[in-house]
Amino acid sequence: MNAIESQEHTDLREAVAALGRRHGKDFDRATLWAEAGKLGYLGVNLPEEYGGGGGGISELSIVLEESGAAGCPLLMLIVSPAICATVIARFGTEEQKRRWLPGLADGSLTMAFGITEPDAGSNSHRITTTARRDGEGWVLTGRKVFVSGVDIADATLIVGRTEDARTGKLKPCLFIVPRDAEGFQRSAIDMELQAQEKQFELVLDDVRLPSDALVGDEDAGLLQLFAGLNPERIMTAAFAIGMGRFALAQAVEYAKTRQVWKTPIGAHQAVAHPLAQAHIELELAKLMMQKAAALYDAGDDIGAGEAANMAKYAAGEACVKAVDQAVHTLGGNGLTREYGLAKLIAAARVARIAPVSREMILNYVSHQSLGLPKSY
Numbered sequence: 001m002n003a004i005e006s007q008e009h010t011d012l013r014e015a016v017a018a019l020g021r022r023h024g025k026d027f028d029r030a031t032l033w034a035e036a037g038k039l040g041y042l043g044v045n046l047p048e049e050y051g052g053g054g055g056g057i058s059e060l061s062i063v064l065e066e067s068g069a070a071g072c073p074l075l076m077l078i079v080s081p082a083i084c085a086t087v088i089a090r091f092g093t094e095e096q097k098r099r100w101l102p103g104l105a106d107g108s109l110t111m112a113f114g115i116t117e118p119d120a121g122s123n124s125h126r127i128t129t130t131a132r133r134d135g136e137g138w139v140l141t142g143r144k145v146f147v148s149g150v151d152i153a154d155a156t157l158i159v160g161r162t163e164d165a166r167t168g169k170l171k172p173c174l175f176i177v178p179r180d181a182e183g184f185q186r187s188a189i190d191m192e193l194q195a196q197e198k199q200f201e202l203v204l205d206d207v208r209l210p211s212d213a214l215v216g217d218e219d220a221g222l223l224q225l226f227a228g229l230n231p232e233r234i235m236t237a238a239f240a241i242g243m244g245r246f247a248l249a250q251a252v253e254y255a256k257t258r259q260v261w262k263t264p265i266g267a268h269q270a271v272a273h274p275l276a277q278a279h280i281e282l283e284l285a286k287l288m289m290q291k292a293a294a295l296y297d298a299g300d301d302i303g304a305g306e307a308a309n310m311a312k313y314a315a316g317e318a319c320v321k322a323v324d325q326a327v328h329t330l331g332g333n334g335l336t337r338e339y340g341l342a343k344l345i346a347a348a349r350v351a352r353i354a355p356v357s358r359e360m361i362l363n364y365v366s367h368q369s370l371g372l373p374k375s376y
Contacts, residue, residue: 004290009062016041016063020070025246025340027072029196036063036074037107042081046089050101056297057082057231061238061289068242069249071340075197076149078235080104083228084111084157087174091216091224096176103154111176112153113228114144114202116355129204131160131173138209140175144202146354150186151198154179158204159225162218172225174215183207193346226305230296232355233308237289237315240351243344244282244315244322250339251275251326271329278322285314306369313361316351323348 005013019039023032036042045060046052053059064077085104088096103109120126129142140160150156158175177184183205188198216224252275255266265271292307323344327334335342352358366372 004287009059012044012059013062013066015039016066017070020067020072023070023072025071029074032067032072033074033076033107036067037105040105042077042107043085043101043105045081046085046101046105050089050097051105052101053105056293057086057234058290058293058297060231061234061293064235064238065242065245065286068239069245070242071246073239073242075195075239076110076152078232078239079113079148080110080153082231082235083113086231087157087215087224087228090227091174093212095212096215100155100176110149110153112147112150112156113232114147114156114177115159116146117143118145127159127161127172129158129160131162131175133162134208136211138175138211138213140177140204140207140209142204144204146189147186147200147202149197150179150200150202151188156184156202157215157228158202173218174224174228175209175213176215177204177207177209177213181207181209193350194343195347223301226301229355230292230301230304230308233312234289234292234296234304236351236355237285237292237308237311240312240315240319240348241282241286241289243348243351244278244319247319247323247326247341247344247348248275248278248282250341251329254330254333254339265329274325275329278318278325281314281318282322285311285318288314306365309356309361309364312351312356313358313365316348316358319351320348 019036040053041063043051044053044055044063045057048054060077060082064073067073081104085101088100100109104111117127117129120128129140129144131138131140140158142160144158147156155176155178158177160173160175162171162173184207185203185205186200189201191199255271255275256264258265288307289311292304292311295307296304323341327341327345330339330341333339367374
């Protein structure tokens with residue numbers, strides 16, 4: 001491990017793993033979030049002058065992976081410090097940084113992220129939420145779906161589109177919308193998958209915002225948007241890898257102790273080999289995630305984009321296989337509440353679907369990496 005990670009990273013990994021073990025799979029999200037914030041883990045990627053740890057996405061991905069491997073992943077790590085705080089730290093005004101970053105770093109403030117729309121899917125170019133100038137401020141109108149944790153967030157970073165005065169075309173921009181803004185409505189989506197962080201549909205009905213609600217340059221929307229989307233993909237990979245490791249650990253322990261005809265089932269190759277394969281695939285995905293995080297932290301946004309997409313794809317596939325094999329190894333016990341694996345059957349698929357589908361990643365790699373022509 002030391003050949004890949006620094007001693008500081010190894011120490012961070014061990015410390016977060018210990019925190020995760022104390023809370024376990026029956027964790028209380030608010031309690032764990034508060035303790036992680038107090039220990040400095042939530043803001044480990046943010047600048048020190050704003051209360052952060054001075055690290056990057058490499059460090060934050062370790063926090064999410066290890067908490068997930070302990071059975072207590074914090075989904076909002078992907079959203080609040082990784083996407084929103086990163087965008088504000090890179091492109092926000094000094095006033096925005098001082099207003100938001102210290103609270104996002106210690107967990108006393110939380111920010112959600114709204115990009116997905118009912119008709120746009122994974123195509124951010126089809127976003128219809130619009131922002132228009134109104135005097136000194138802005139007016140936002142539109143809808144968003146599958147926005148995590150809006151009920152616990154102090155604000156939501158909304159991706160809208162403004163009209164380019166030179167071309168008349170719409171371009172993406174980012175706005176901080178306070179939770180109590182007039183016209184900002186939310187309704188919970190009835191999800192079959194029951195997670196601690198709920199999913200919401202948002203309606204922005206002529207939401208009026210001051211001029212300083214805009215984050216970054218009005219003319220640099222795509223650059224700023226992908227500054228948040230690449231960390232999102234890296235952190236989703238960390239989420240998937242942690243989940244897969246948790247499932248695999250449960251299966252390995254069971255295979256060591258569960259005996260049939262006086263022999264542990266883990267001695268049989270039909271049980272052992274699929275678990276070994278799951279471990280290999282998780283480790284390979286982890287290496288790509290580490291590469292993506294290192295490229296992003298080094299400022300290589302283009303290289304990070306390719307690696308982040310590959311890491312998210314590999315981690316999602318590895319996680320689904322690890323969870324499936326873990327449940328299969330435990331048999332009927334894999335579906336009981338005691339082991340906490342059954343709920344992961346649905347949760348693991350989230351890493352394949354969100355924040356971008358595996359098919360769209362394959363499109364990206366075929367076009368951007370391999371230079372193949374587009375079909376659309």
